[in-house]
Amino acid sequence: MTITQLQYVLAVAEHRNFTLAAEKSFVTQPTLSMQVQKLEDELDILIFDRSKKPISITDVGQKxxxxxxxxxxEAERIKDIVxxxxxxxxGDYTLGIIPTVMPTLLPMFLNTFIKKYPKVNLIIKEQSTNTLIRNILDGHLDAGIAATPLEIEFIKERPLYxxxxxxxxPENHxxxxxxxLTTEDLDVSDILLxxxxxxxxxxxxNLCKTPKNLKEERFQxxxxxxxxxxxxxxxxxxxTLLPYLNTLELDSSKREKLKQFDKPNPAREISLIYHKSELKIQITEALRDVISSIVRGAIRFQDVKIISPLASA
Structure with a gap:
C-alpha cells in the first residue's frame, strides 16, 4: 500500500470515472487503474463497483x-513541517473567495502578496460559501475567504476585517x-436583494427587524x-444595501445617495477560513498578514455590530 495508490483512489472517488481521475492526477488511465487494482487485490476487497455508470463506491470502500x-x-503534513x-x-496554494468579496478585495492585496512571496503559486477560485466549506473538507482548497461566523467544527476562522x-x-425613496439609517428603518419588502x-x-x-414574505409583494x-x-x-x-468596500468605486453622483447606519454600524465579519489540520499554515499566516494590513487602511469603522451570514430560521 502506497500514498500514491491512496491518492489515486481519492481521485476516482471524487470523479467517479477512471479516465477523468487519471487526467486530474496527470497519469495515464492504465497506470491509475492498475494501481487501484493492486490496492484492491492487496486488501482482498472491492473499493469501487465498476459495473455501474458512473462507478459507485462499495460500503467497505467508503470506509x-x-x-x-x-x-x-498527514503525509502532506510531513512536508509542511519541514x-x-x-x-x-x-509552493501551490489554492484559495477560494466568495463572490461578494472577490471583486473588491482581490485587487487590493493580490499584487502586494505575489511580490512579497514570489515562491507561492497562488491559485484563486471564486466559490460560494457552501462550496468553499466542502472543498476545504475534501482538501481541494487550502483556505477560503468568507463571511463568518460559520460555526463548523472542522474549520478555523481568522477574522481579517x-x-x-x-x-x-435613491431620490424619492x-x-x-x-x-x-437605523435597522428599524428597514423593510425587506422594498430592499433589492x-x-x-x-x-x-x-x-x-437578518438585519431587518420584521422580514415579510417576499412572495406576497407585487414583484420580486x-x-x-x-x-x-x-x-x-x-x-x-x-x-439596496452594499458592503462598504463596494461603495468606494461609485461615482460622485451615486455616492451622494449612500447613507451610513447609526452606531453601532451593522457589519459583516470577513475571515480567512481553513481546515483545523493547519496544513500550509505558514502561507496562510502570510496571506492573513498582507490582507489585514492593507484593508486596515481602507476600513476605519470601530463601533460595529456583526450580522450573521447564516440564513435566518
Missing amino acids: IIDQAKNIVA DQDKGFIG YEPFVGYV RLSKKTS LQDGHCFRDGVI IESGSFETLVSLAEEGMGM
Missing part, C-alpha cells in the same frame, strides 16, 4: 476512502431625506451583482 483522506493529509522548520514560504453595511437610497445562495443576502434579511427582483442592484434602485425599484 477506506474516509481513512485514506486522513492518511494523505517547510515550516526551514522558514520556506512557497469587519465591513459595514451601507444603504443606497421614503428614506431619502434621512441623514442616517442578491439572489438566493449569497450569504450577504441572508445577512441583509434578485440579482447576482451589486451593480445591477444599484441600477435597479436608480430606476425607482427600491433601495
Whole structure:
C-alpha cells in the first residue's frame, strides 16, 4: 500500500470515472487503474463497483476512502513541517473567495502578496460559501475567504476585517431625506436583494427587524451583482444595501445617495477560513498578514455590530 495508490483512489472517488481521475492526477488511465487494482487485490476487497455508470463506491470502500483522506493529509503534513522548520514560504496554494468579496478585495492585496512571496503559486477560485466549506473538507482548497461566523467544527476562522453595511437610497425613496439609517428603518419588502445562495443576502434579511414574505409583494427582483442592484434602485425599484468596500468605486453622483447606519454600524465579519489540520499554515499566516494590513487602511469603522451570514430560521 502506497500514498500514491491512496491518492489515486481519492481521485476516482471524487470523479467517479477512471479516465477523468487519471487526467486530474496527470497519469495515464492504465497506470491509475492498475494501481487501484493492486490496492484492491492487496486488501482482498472491492473499493469501487465498476459495473455501474458512473462507478459507485462499495460500503467497505467508503470506509477506506474516509481513512485514506486522513492518511494523505498527514503525509502532506510531513512536508509542511519541514517547510515550516526551514522558514520556506512557497509552493501551490489554492484559495477560494466568495463572490461578494472577490471583486473588491482581490485587487487590493493580490499584487502586494505575489511580490512579497514570489515562491507561492497562488491559485484563486471564486466559490460560494457552501462550496468553499466542502472543498476545504475534501482538501481541494487550502483556505477560503468568507463571511463568518460559520460555526463548523472542522474549520478555523481568522477574522481579517469587519465591513459595514451601507444603504443606497435613491431620490424619492421614503428614506431619502434621512441623514442616517437605523435597522428599524428597514423593510425587506422594498430592499433589492442578491439572489438566493449569497450569504450577504441572508445577512441583509437578518438585519431587518420584521422580514415579510417576499412572495406576497407585487414583484420580486434578485440579482447576482451589486451593480445591477444599484441600477435597479436608480430606476425607482427600491433601495439596496452594499458592503462598504463596494461603495468606494461609485461615482460622485451615486455616492451622494449612500447613507451610513447609526452606531453601532451593522457589519459583516470577513475571515480567512481553513481546515483545523493547519496544513500550509505558514502561507496562510502570510496571506492573513498582507490582507489585514492593507484593508486596515481602507476600513476605519470601530463601533460595529456583526450580522450573521447564516440564513435566518
